[in-house]
Amino acid sequence: MTPISLVAPRKLLIGGGALAKLPALLAEFGLSRPLVVTDPWMVSSGTVERALAPLKGAGIATSVFSETVPDPTDTVVQAGVEALRAGDFDCLIGFGGGSPMDTAKAIAILAAAAPGQSMRDFKVPASADRAALPVICVPTTAGTGSEATRFTIVTDTQHDEKMLIAGLGALPLAAVVDYELTFSVPARVTADTGIDSLTHALEAYVSARANSVSDIYAQAAMRLIASNLRTAYAEPQNRAARAAMMEGATLAGLAFSNSSVALVHGMSRPLGAHFHVPHGLSNAMLLPAITAFGLEAGLPRYAEAARVMDVAPAGTPDAEAGAMLLDELRALNEELGVPTPRAYGIPQDRFDSLLELMAEQALASGSPGNNPRVPSTAEIIALYREVYGN
Missing domain, CATH: 1.20.1090.10 (Dehydroquinate synthase-like - alpha domain)
Structure with missing residues (x-):
């Protein structure tokens, strides 16, 4: 019998009000300096404050990268890597739908890449097994499942191609799955x-x-x-x-x-x-x-x-x-x-x-x-x- 290979985040917090436990979740893993990856609407609507408020309340300083676009691109991922390297961070929090979560995963993978490598170097069938920092996902839609997968999708802007990136580097460390975040979803x-x-x-x-x-x-x-x-x-x-x-x-x-x-x-x-x-x-x-x-x-x-x-x-x-x-x-x-x-x-x-x-x-x-x-x-x-x- 061929062995079954299984992967999953180390911890999943699921249920209404789970987002309040985000600071405690970070503490469990010894993390305290997150870069929050989200999109412009999450910022302009104030929705991102749902994640930032409990972190601030726990004395955790945060920075926000909000340049995510609906279909994550290699150029946005590169900008995220630059934002990551400009600060002293020990983890990434992907907050939003599939795009912010996929972007956070891709940033972690590209930040661990060798000099000169691009996201295209990690396109399937390559295996993206290294990440520079752990990723915690907080989905705001009930759909992509990105909070639980070893995949991320990134668009190669030069070739106009959505690339499947797969590997342990894309697997979140943990996720907070709070259905109360979906009440305002259109x-x-x-x-x-x-x-x-x-x-x-x-x-x-x-x-x-x-x-x-x-x-x-x-x-x-x-x-x-x-x-x-x-x-x-x-x-x-x-x-x-x-x-x-x-x-x-x-x-x-x-x-x-x-x-x-x-x-x-x-x-x-x-x-x-x-x-x-x-x-x-x-x-x-x-x-x-x-x-x-x-x-x-x-x-x-x-x-x-x-x-x-x-x-x-x-x-x-x-x-x-x-x-x-x-x-x-x-x-x-x-x-x-x-x-x-x-x-x-x-x-x-x-x-x-x-x-x-x-x-x-x-x-x-x-x-x-x-x-x-x-x-x-x-x-x-x-x-x-x-x-x-x-």
């Missing part, structure tokens, strides 16, 4: 990040690299997300739904960090890089069609996912359960207002002109190779055309 973000987390769990479950432990995380995540996403979207102040979504997103992160994502993510990254579609939304655009593409090849797993999500009753035959899963994913996109790339405003001529490059970039990421049905370049192009929305 409905669109709730929908997109929610479907993102469902995609993480489903792809981890059907991936060729799934294992018995990642399955436990994935199943638990699918149960929580499937039964609470619509409520969190329709009732943003519903504490039980928000708590379930936050826990589900973290469990989904643990699932795919210990398994892998697959074709949806492989095709999602080029869509985001070239057209600046938010990551969760690009996953949502793709999920029904990509699931249909791989359904027959991975039918037992997809069918069991439908039963776990309570989309299909226990005992439903696989073929019927798989069809019910597809119906549910399509209905979810419709109910949560997920647009096609066409409806999103992506011009068809530019979309068509980039199809071959996007397909090549998707395959180069390695994620499509984990799919139940591994696609050719031509099949990826055909899937992009189908998803576009003609």
